[in-house]
Amino acid sequence: MNLLQFVHAFFGDGSHWHGYDGIPTRVLEHVRYSLEALALAAAIGLPVGLVTGHYGRGGNALALLATAGRALPTFGLLVLVVTWLGFGLGPVMIPLVVLAVPPILVTTYEAVRSVDPAPVDAARGMGMPEPRILFQVELPVALTLILGGLRSAAVQIVSTATIAAYVGLGGLGRYIIDGLYQRNYEKVVGGATLVAALALATLAVFWAVARLTVSPGVRRGT
Amino acid sequence: MIRIDSVTKRYPDGTVAVDRLSLDIEDGSITVLVGPSGCGKTTTLRMINRMVEPSEGTILLDGADIRQQPVNTLRRSMGYVIQNAGLFQHRTIVDNIATVPRLLGWGKDRARARARELMERVGLDASLAKRYPYQLSGGQQQRVGVARALAADPPVLLMDEPFSAVDPVVRKGLQDELLRIQAELGKTIVFVTHDIDEAVKLGTMVAVLRTGGHLAQYAPPAELLSDPADAFVEDFLGSDRGIRRLSFFPSGALELQTAPVVALDADAGTIAARGSTSGAPYLLVADLDGRPLGWGDPKDLTAGEIEPGRLLSHGRPFVHGKDSLRAALDAAVLSPTGWAVGVDGTGRVVGVVSQQAVGEAIRSAHALDRGGEDARAVR
Numbered sequence: 001m002n003l004l005q006f007v008h009a010f011f012g013d014g015s016h017w018h019g020y021d022g023i024p025t026r027v028l029e030h031v032r033y034s035l036e037a038l039a040l041a042a043a044i045g046l047p048v049g050l051v052t053g054h055y056g057r058g059g060n061a062l063a064l065l066a067t068a069g070r071a072l073p074t075f076g077l078l079v080l081v082v083t084w085l086g087f088g089l090g091p092v093m094i095p096l097v098v099l100a101v102p103p104i105l106v107t108t109y110e111a112v113r114s115v116d117p118a119p120v121d122a123a124r125g126m127g128m129p130e131p132r133i134l135f136q137v138e139l140p141v142a143l144t145l146i147l148g149g150l151r152s153a154a155v156q157i158v159s160t161a162t163i164a165a166y167v168g169l170g171g172l173g174r175y176i177i178d179g180l181y182q183r184n185y186e187k188v189v190g191g192a193t194l195v196a197a198l199a200l201a202t203l204a205v206f207w208a209v210a211r212l213t214v215s216p217g218v219r220r221g222t
Numbered sequence: 223m224i225r226i227d228s229v230t231k232r233y234p235d236g237t238v239a240v241d242r243l244s245l246d247i248e249d250g251s252i253t254v255l256v257g258p259s260g261c262g263k264t265t266t267l268r269m270i271n272r273m274v275e276p277s278e279g280t281i282l283l284d285g286a287d288i289r290q291q292p293v294n295t296l297r298r299s300m301g302y303v304i305q306n307a308g309l310f311q312h313r314t315i316v317d318n319i320a321t322v323p324r325l326l327g328w329g330k331d332r333a334r335a336r337a338r339e340l341m342e343r344v345g346l347d348a349s350l351a352k353r354y355p356y357q358l359s360g361g362q363q364q365r366v367g368v369a370r371a372l373a374a375d376p377p378v379l380l381m382d383e384p385f386s387a388v389d390p391v392v393r394k395g396l397q398d399e400l401l402r403i404q405a406e407l408g409k410t411i412v413f414v415t416h417d418i419d420e421a422v423k424l425g426t427m428v429a430v431l432r433t434g435g436h437l438a439q440y441a442p443p444a445e446l447l448s449d450p451a452d453a454f455v456e457d458f459l460g461s462d463r464g465i466r467r468l469s470f471f472p473s474g475a476l477e478l479q480t481a482p483v484v485a486l487d488a489d490a491g492t493i494a495a496r497g498s499t500s501g502a503p504y505l506l507v508a509d510l511d512g513r514p515l516g517w518g519d520p521k522d523l524t525a526g527e528i529e530p531g532r533l534l535s536h537g538r539p540f541v542h543g544k545d546s547l548r549a550a551l552d553a554a555v556l557s558p559t560g561w562a563v564g565v566d567g568t569g570r571v572v573g574v575v576s577q578q579a580v581g582e583a584i585r586s587a588h589a590l591d592r593g594g595e596d597a598r599a600v601r
Contacts, residue, residue: 122308125273125380126322126370127297140312215312217354 003189010190021174023194029170030198033161037093038154041100045153046146049108053142054134062109066102074099078163092164099160100153107149111142143214151206158199162191172198223249224270224378224410229279231265231435239265240435242279247427249377252404252411254425256418258458262435263414267380270412271297283378298322301371301379301409306387307363309355315341315366316351322374333373340369343406345399361392368400372407379411386415397423418459422447422466430455444470448591468548471587473540476550476580478564478573482506486515490525497521502574504559507533512570514539517559539563542572547584554580 010016017023052058077095085091115138123137139146162173175191178184224247231240240262247253255263268274270281272293281288288296301322309318319337324330338351344365355363364384371379385393397420404411415421421428422443430438430446432454439451447467450456456463482502484493486509496505497520504517507528516533537557540549542564553562554577562580564572 116308116311118304118306118308119310121273122302122304122367122370123310123321125268125271125297125302125304126325127294128321128325129294132325137310140310215354217310217312217314217356 006186006189007193009186010193016190026170026172026174026191027194027198029164030158030161030172030195033089033092033096033164033169033171034154034157034198034202036089037096037100037157037161038150040093041097041104041153041157042150044097045101045104045149046108049105049146049149050112050134050139053109053112054130054138056113059109059113062105066106069098069102072098074160075163075166078166082167087167089164089169092161092167092169095163096157096160100157103153103156104149107152108142108146111145111149112138114145115141140215141218144210144218147206147210147214151203154202154206155199158202159195162195223247223282223284224412225282225285226266226270227280227282229266229269229276229281231262231269231274232277238435240269240276243431243435243437245429245437245440247410247412249410250408251426252400252413252424254413254415254421254428255431256415256421256425256428256458257431257438258416258433260433261431263416263431264382265435266431267382267412267414270378271300271302271380294325298325298374299376299378301374301376303364303367303371303379303381303384305383306360307355307367307384309363309366309370311355314352314354315346315358318355318366319370319373321370322376326374336373337369340372341366343372343403344369359392360388361396364388364396365399368396368403372403372409377410379409381411381413383414383416385420386417393420400424419466422469430458465548465551468551468584469546471547471584471591472543473545473547473550473564474543475587476542476547476564476575476583478542478575480573482561482574483508483571484523485512486510486528486530488525493520493523493525497523502559502561502576504534504561506536506561506563506571506574508571514563514565514571517557517561534558536563539565539569539571541565541567547580547587550575551577551580551584 019025052062074095077098078092081091081094119137120133123133128137161171162176164171165173165177172191172194175187175194179187179191226243226245226247228242228244229240230238230242232238243266255266257263265274269276270288272288316334316337319340320333323333323336328336338348341348341351346362346365346369350358350362355366358366367384385396388396401424413424425443427440428443428446429440432438439446439455444467446455447459447463447470450459479500479502481496481500482504483506484496486507493505505520505523507515507518507523507530509515514536515530516536518528518533535558537553540553540562544567550562550564554560554575557563560577561574563574566572
């Protein structure tokens with residue numbers, strides 16, 4: 001059997017579309033884990049990145065933190081956390097957040113830093129308070145880059161959230177792990193295909209969000 | 223009035239940007255701070271809206287220390303224009319201009335209506351309102367910058383090299399526009415530039431600063447050109463300050479001759495008589511409306527058969543009484559005959575004047591000026 005036949009067999013089997021192990025359920029679980037991890041990572045990365053970027057301080061510490069975060073192997077961290085805290089959704093979130101914070105944090109910091117200083121100077125000189133300068137002058141211009149950071153974090157989370165299955169949770173990793181264990185390659189390929197499709201869907205969502213939120217003055221008609 | 227009272231700015235590394243500077247800036251005037259890079263002109267400007275805090279000394283606005291009011295209240299009462307305009311690229315032109323009114327709590331519609339009013343005042347077409355800054359030329363962006371600074375009708379306008387990034391033709395247009403706006407609105411403008419010509423053109427008063435933040439001279443531009451305080455100022459003014467100073471003398475004192483001017487339909491007798499008696503080697507031929515056509519040698523001019531295309535160019539005429547002596551001298555120097563053509567506001571010939579006569583007028587104007595009579599600025 002070749003790859004396409006595996007895919008065809010997996011998606012063509014009606015029983016794969018129902019029940020607690022059905023595709024809709026697993027996709028929803030996967031999306032839920034991903035969204036939760038992304039929300040947590042953004043809640044940490046965005047404010048820190050925005051504030052440090054605005055004041056232009058702490059760049060070195062951030063870079064160090066980010067490098068450390070990226071160097072941690074996600075799977076190793078998962079095993080460590082589970083050993084320490086036991087099974088559950090919390091222990092799965094930690095490695096995913098650690099994975100996602102660096103791209104969000106570093107990109108946000110760099111995005112705010114790279115905003116043309118002239119409008120910021122003009123805004124300050126006109127008597128605009130600092131928070132408004134950050135949110136109404138710097139953020140709208142930095143938004144394209146910031147969304148880029150969130151997008152790569154989101155794609156990494158979607159691809160990595162399969163590890164939830166290792167600790168007995170659901171998500172699309174279920175198909176891959178169970179399939180491997182049962183030597184059911186149709187299931188493995190189906191699961192992997194779904195993960196890839198979800199990653200692509202994530203890209204599409206971010207593209208749409210950028211179209212809706214970035215000002216045409218910044219996009220310059222591209 | 224803005225009083226800068228022995229203000230010093232010293233940075234932590236020991237650099238002194240401004241050194242015990244004192245200046246009184248009169249209401250309704252354009253005060254230009256000019257000097258080479260590193261003379262502290264921008265620092266001085268930025269101390270007025272507290273973008274930079276002085277190390278020593280005080281700045282008083284209408285008698286009150288500027289530190290007495292909250293910093294953002296102070297800044298909103300002063301328009302701020304910077305080089306390259308510094309527009310918000312994500313906002314439309316109308317919303318850029320509405321920034322300060324919005325900060326002051328105006329409603330969106332009222333702020334936008336005000337912004338549209340200002341677009342007209344600075345010479346921007348209303349069709350640009352919904353555009354974004356990147357869709358405008360450099361000169362238009364700078365006009366938006368000026369409109370944005372004027373939006374909340376602040377009494378004071380701070381301008382930091384606002385026109386230095388645009389080409390000379392556009393710059394001249396912006397300068398003329400600023401003078402017009404100033405004449406209409408009577409703002410107190412503090413203007414920073416490194417261009418002495420711009421300083422002389424725009425300034426009611428010009429403060430020349432030298433490297434290290436020392437005030438070298440503070441004077442009206444005409445006085446700066448006639449009596450530079452020291453070698454530094456003289457050097458900074460450049461080699462042709464004598465010529466530039468002529469901008470401050472009106473051309474109305476020139477006595478124009480009408481004898482060397484003949485109409486296109488002049489008869490042979492008139493041409494011969496004017497040619498021999500006027501003292502001018504050439505005759506200026508004017509069309510039947512009185513507009514100059516060009517110079518001709520009286521011997522070559524045949525009554526009724528004058529061909530305008532074969533005449534010598536009359537060069538660029540000066541407007542008698544409105545242009546300065548500098549324009550008259552320039553017209554005479556550039557004329558192939560050495561005679562300048564003076565016209566009235568509608569372009570009709572008033573008379574002609576020789577280089578020698580312009581030279582005499584310059585000498586007597588200088589003599590009068592030294593006699594204590596104020597030179598009236600003619601721009």
